Amino acid sequence: MLDLRELQTHFFTPAGVVKAVDGVSLTVNRGEIVGLVGESGSGKSITGFSIIGLVDPPGRNVGGQILFNGEDLLGAPERRLRQLRGNRIAMIFQDPMMTLNPVLSIRTHMVETVLAHEKVGRAEALRRSVEALEMVGIPDAARRIESYPHEFSGGMRQRVAIAIALLHRPDLIIADEPTTALDVTIQAQILAQVQKLCRELGMGLIWISHDLGVVAGLADRVAVMYAGKIVEQGPVDEVLDHPRHPYTQGLVNSAPLANERGKPLRQIRGAAPPPLQRPQGCAFRTRCDHATDRCLQEPPESEGVHRWRCFHPRNMEGRA
Amino acid sequence: MTAFIIRRLLQAVMVLLVTSVIVFVGVYAIGDPLEILLPADATPAERAQVTRTLGLDQPLPVQYFGFLMRALQGDLGTSFVYNQPAVQVILQRLPATLELAFCALLLALMIGIPLGLLAGLRPGTRTEETVMTGSILGFSLPNFWQGMMLIMIFAVMLGWLPSTGRGRTGTVLGIETSLATMDGIRHLILPALNLALAKIALVIRLTRTGVQETMPLDFIKFARARGLSGRRIVSVHVMKNIMIPIITVLGIEFGSLIAFAVVTETIFAWPGIGKLIIDSINILDRPVVVAYILVIVAMFITINLIVDILYSVLDPRIRGKR
Numbered sequence: 001m002l003d004l005r006e007l008q009t010h011f012f013t014p015a016g017v018v019k020a021v022d023g024v025s026l027t028v029n030r031g032e033i034v035g036l037v038g039e040s041g042s043g044k045s046i047t048g049f050s051i052i053g054l055v056d057p058p059g060r061n062v063g064g065q066i067l068f069n070g071e072d073l074l075g076a077p078e079r080r081l082r083q084l085r086g087n088r089i090a091m092i093f094q095d096p097m098m099t100l101n102p103v104l105s106i107r108t109h110m111v112e113t114v115l116a117h118e119k120v121g122r123a124e125a126l127r128r129s130v131e132a133l134e135m136v137g138i139p140d141a142a143r144r145i146e147s148y149p150h151e152f153s154g155g156m157r158q159r160v161a162i163a164i165a166l167l168h169r170p171d172l173i174i175a176d177e178p179t180t181a182l183d184v185t186i187q188a189q190i191l192a193q194v195q196k197l198c199r200e201l202g203m204g205l206i207w208i209s210h211d212l213g214v215v216a217g218l219a220d221r222v223a224v225m226y227a228g229k230i231v232e233q234g235p236v237d238e239v240l241d242h243p244r245h246p247y248t249q250g251l252v253n254s255a256p257l258a259n260e261r262g263k264p265l266r267q268i269r270g271a272a273p274p275p276l277q278r279p280q281g282c283a284f285r286t287r288c289d290h291a292t293d294r295c296l297q298e299p300p301e302s303e304g305v306h307r308w309r310c311f312h313p314r315n316m317e318g319r320a
Numbered sequence: 321m322t323a324f325i326i327r328r329l330l331q332a333v334m335v336l337l338v339t340s341v342i343v344f345v346g347v348y349a350i351g352d353p354l355e356i357l358l359p360a361d362a363t364p365a366e367r368a369q370v371t372r373t374l375g376l377d378q379p380l381p382v383q384y385f386g387f388l389m390r391a392l393q394g395d396l397g398t399s400f401v402y403n404q405p406a407v408q409v410i411l412q413r414l415p416a417t418l419e420l421a422f423c424a425l426l427l428a429l430m431i432g433i434p435l436g437l438l439a440g441l442r443p444g445t446r447t448e449e450t451v452m453t454g455s456i457l458g459f460s461l462p463n464f465w466q467g468m469m470l471i472m473i474f475a476v477m478l479g480w481l482p483s484t485g486r487g488r489t490g491t492v493l494g495i496e497t498s499l500a501t502m503d504g505i506r507h508l509i510l511p512a513l514n515l516a517l518a519k520i521a522l523v524i525r526l527t528r529t530g531v532q533e534t535m536p537l538d539f540i541k542f543a544r545a546r547g548l549s550g551r552r553i554v555s556v557h558v559m560k561n562i563m564i565p566i567i568t569v570l571g572i573e574f575g576s577l578i579a580f581a582v583v584t585e586t587i588f589a590w591p592g593i594g595k596l597i598i599d600s601i602n603i604l605d606r607p608v609v610v611a612y613i614l615v616i617v618a619m620f621i622t623i624n625l626i627v628d629i630l631y632s633v634l635d636p637r638i639r640g641k642r
Contacts, residue, residue, distance in 0.1 A: 054544055086547035093545075098538035103560045103635055112556075113546045148636035164546060 001204050002028040002051070002172055007064035007074075009043075009050045018275045020046040020059065022228035025301075028172060028204040033195065035215030035236065036208045037251070038225030039272055044208045047225070048174045051206075052089050053081040069171065087117040090165035094177040096157035100149035106133075106160055107145045113167050132163040136193060155186035162194065172204040179214065191218055212255055216240055224248045227273065227283035234306030244306070244313035246288045282310070290314075321632075325625070332621040336614060340391065343613045344384050353604040357400055374400065387610075396614065397607030401600070406611035410593055414615070416486060417585070417592030419497055421577040423512035425570060428519035433566075435520075436527020437554065443532060451524060458521030467514040467587040474510060482507050484589040511588040515581060519573055526569060530562030564634050571627030575620040 009021035021043045028034050038044045049055050051066055053073065066073040068089065073081065085091075093099040100109060110129035111122060120128075126145075133141035136159040149157060158178055165173050175194070179187040195218055198205045209215050215222055216236060223233035224247065232245040243249040250268035270287040273279060282299050285291035290312045299309045358370060371377050375386065387397065396406045439451040475483035487507030490500025498504030534540060535558065543553050582594035589595075593612065600608040632638045 052545060054541060082547050082549065084547070085545055091542070091545040093538055093542055095538060099542040101539045101543070101557050101561070102637060103564075104557070105636070108556075112548060112552065116547045116549070116552075150637050161542070 001030050001069055002026075002206075003065075003067040004047075004051070005065040005067065007047065007050060007066060008062045009046050009055055009059055010062050012058040012060065016276045019228050019278075020275065021050060023064070024225070024228075024230055025064075026223055026230060026233070028206055030171065030204055031199060031202045032221065033198055033205045033207060033219045035219035035222040036206055036225060037210065037212060037215055037222060039210055041272055041275060042225040043228040044225045045176050048091070048176050048206060048208050051172075051174060052085050052091060053078070054085075054091075083117070086113055086164075086170075087168045088170050089172045089174065090168070090170040092158070092161050092165050092173065092175040092178045095181050096154050096161055096178075097149075097181070099161050100157060102149055105146055105148050106152075109160075110145065110164055110167065113164055117168055128167065129163075132166050133160070135166060135197070136160075136163045137189075138163070155182050155190065158182060158186075158190060159193075162190070162197075166197065166201070169201055170203060172206070173198075174206045174208070176208045177210070178207075180209070180211070187214070194218075212240065212251055224251065227275075227278050229283070229309065230301075231284065231310070232306075232308040234304075238306045242306075242315075244308040244315070245284075245310045246290055246312070246314060247284045248308075249314050250287075324628075328625055328628070332618075332625075335621060336617060339617045340388065340610070340614060341384070343610050344387060345380070347604075347606050347609050348380055348383075350604070353400055353606060356603050391614075396611035399600075399605055399608045401603060401605045401608070406607040407615070409608055410596065410612055410615055413591060413593045413596050415496055416498075416590060417578055417581050417594060419499065420508070420511055420515060420581055420584070420590060420592060421574060423499075423508055424515035424519060424577055425574055427512055427516035428523045428570070429566075431516070432520045432523025433527050436524040437531060439524065440528040440531025440535070441554065448528075452528070455521040455524040458517045458524075463514065463518060463583050464587060466517050467511075467584060470510050470514055471587070481510050483510065486591055511584050511590050514587070515577060515584045519570070519577070522569065522573065523566065526566050527562060530565060531558055534558050534561050560634065564631065567627055567630050567634065571623050571630075575616070575623050578619060579616050 004024055004026045007021055007024045008019070011018040011020055024043070024047055026034065026036075026047075036044045036047065046055060046059065050061055051068075051073070053061075053076070055061065061074055064074065068084070073084070100106070107126065107129065110132070111125045114120065114125035114128055115122075118125075130141045130145055133145060138144055138156065138159055144152075149160075152160065158181075161178070178194075179190055182190065191214065194205070197203070207215060207219060219236045221234065222236045222239050223230045224239070224245065225231070226247050232239060232243065232248045239248060240252055243252050247268070250266075253266045254268060256265055268287055273283065273286065279286050281296040282288070282291070285295040288295070292312065294311045297311075299311050301307050301309050302313075353374070354367065354370060354376070358367060362370075368377075375383060378386070390397070394407070398404065399406050399409050402409050435451050435454075439448040442448050471483040474481045485507060486498055487503040487505075488501045489496050489498050489504050491497070498508045531554075540553060540557060543557050548557075578593075581590075581592055582598055584590065585592045585594040586598070597609065597612045599605075600612065
């Protein structure tokens with residue numbers, strides 16, 4: 001359904017061109033949950049915004065294709081993109097405290113979203129909104145819809161945002177770290193709910209996160225981003241149990257586990273390179289224990305379901 | 321809400337009481353009205369007689385207490401000059417000033433908000449530069465000079481509009497107003513525009529800043545991600561947020577529009593209270609000065625109360641906290 005091919009989004013800043021997304025290829029099928037993992041600045045959020053054409057200047061899509069149900073969205077006019085946004089492709093943002101307009105009621109938010117894409121009466125729009133709120137587990141939805149954002153907790157607001165995303169039964173939802181700002185119990189509830197809704201409604205979901213643990217429990221496939229590129233992708237168990245790229249391996253190893261209590265946590269040495277000073281060739285080589293002169297060349301992506309971009313893939317069972 | 325309004329009204333009474341003391345003492349200090357009221361060749365007997373009639377022979381606290389007692393019955397004294405109740409003198413002139421200030425406020429909103437939006441939504445463009453340069457001129461050129469230029473251009477050179485006076489007035493809902501006749505409206509345009517110019521500049525800047533602060537926020541991006549049109553995002557999502565600071569500032573400014581319409585009223589010979597207060601200060605017409613200041617303070621208090629009520633209409637987060 002969604003097929004990103006060599007997507008490139010660059011930011012033209014006075015200091016130079018930042019290649020935030022630098023050749024990302026990724027597919028998402030109906031009913032499939034894809035986790036897009038990476039640290040801050042890896043380009044995962046920009047990838048999400050690029051798909052719905054919401055990259056603000058000085059950012060620009062400079063290359064590749066975004067095939068959505070066969071239609072290339074990259075050259076599509078703004079009018080067409082607006083028809084799709086919130087309708088066929090919905091988005092959920094990171095901070096539920098910030099995504100709803102504080103001076104408008106939940107009802108205003110929801111009704112206007114319905115009316116933006118369908119010619120129905122206000123009563124019908126309201127009925128559908130209440131139905132969507134019930135679907136995400138908001139009790140007493142018909143009354144609560146009159147509330148304002150500040151009258152809801154963070155978890156409830158994120159449920160509202162999800163309900164808004166579901167209003168038009170989209171083909172694809174892009175969720176940008178939607179549970180990062182929530183506490184763990186709420187996070188678990190929302191994850192379960194989202195997973196269930198995706199399966200029931202046959203929606204594709206891109207779950208952008210820096211939390212491997214969350215993605216492990218939720219996604220069917222995972223793609224790991226580093227410095228604007230997907231360095232490894234494949235079925236979630238495959239990638240997390242047998243990571244081939246040293247960066248993925250580092251991520252997996254740096255997650256704290258209960259049975260390793262007391263031992264120092266393993267971290268990836270160094271820090272991600274500033275976006276304007278990425279190393280030539282493999283961007284990870286300056287932090288990699290296995291880098292050689294060959295890594296000065298750009299590693300190509302391997303073939304198959306489980307793919308990686310590395311000249312020296314690790315062959316390991318679980319944790320190193 | 322009711323409790324809130326009652327509390328505010330009690331505060332208002334306190335403020336009026338304190339103001340009356342300050343003003344009364346202040347006016348008492350600035351000079352002797354007899355010097356101006358009496359002819360230079362007045363006899364001591366005439367002098368003593370006038371002093372008694374005006375109650376100026378009493379000590380200050382006694383004068384103030386007497387004033388307060390009468391004020392509680394709605395009598396703020398009789399003008400030395402017009403020989404009419406001071407309140408009545410002011411209220412006769414007030415509608416002309418209110419009308420002028422109200423039209424200026426309306427112009428400020430009607431011209432300032434669209435220009436501010438234009439500048440705020442196109443940052444870094446020629447449009448923004450032009451609008452902002454214009455607003456700097458509106459701010460920094462002296463008001464009286466702007467007034468004279470308006471007269472020069474529109475009244476003298478082009479001859480489109482009259483330059484002085486209020487023109488013919490008519491009555492709407494029992495209020496005498498220039499807005500009822502074409503002639504009145506023609507007379508109102510220039511002074512209202514003159515009074516509005518600085519406020520237009522202010523509204524432009526407030527709107528532009530508001531837009532530029534609101535546009536990068538997540539809820540705007542989320543609104544776009546929901547597929548809303550640009551028009552709806554600006555007119556509902558942005559506007560409702562930036563109206564809060566605009567209302568605050570204009571609430572304060574409306575008071576000052578009335579209180580300081582003096583310059584405009586003088587230039588355009590507009591028969592309002594601004595001109596009255598200048599004249600009254602010059603001839604030390606104490607009751608009018610005191611009554612004027614109390615009326616203005618009361619008006620400020622009322623406007624602030626209205627602004628506070630408007631807040632809770634605009635911002636749901638304030639509702640219920642009172």
